[in-house]
Amino acid sequence: MTDRYRVTVDKTACDGIFACLVRDDRLVEADDGLAGFDPEEAVSVERTDDRVTATFEDDRLDAAEGAARACPPSAISVEVEE
Ligand code: SF4
Structure with missing residues (x-):
């Protein structure tokens, strides 16, 4: 199943x-x-000083949630x- 989802790393917590x-x-x-x-794996990657967010559209939502x-x-x- 293909999902569209955003994964964010909070750099202040990482x-x-x-x-x-x-x-x-x-x-x-x-x-x-x-x-x-x-960046090769994502639809887009956005960065700010505090966080980095990648948008994905694929069937790997489980992997992101596991991470x-x-x-x-x-x-x-x-x-x-x-
Ligand atoms: S598991 Fe990944 S996101 Fe979490 S603190 Fe470690 S490097 Fe950062």
């Missing part, structure tokens, strides 16, 4: 532990040492678009 990367390989270590997204659950400081949020 500790660079990278438990998320093994749950969802679209998450990568960014230049700042915190979690970011592989969010695995993040110790709960820095990842997933929002499904209708």
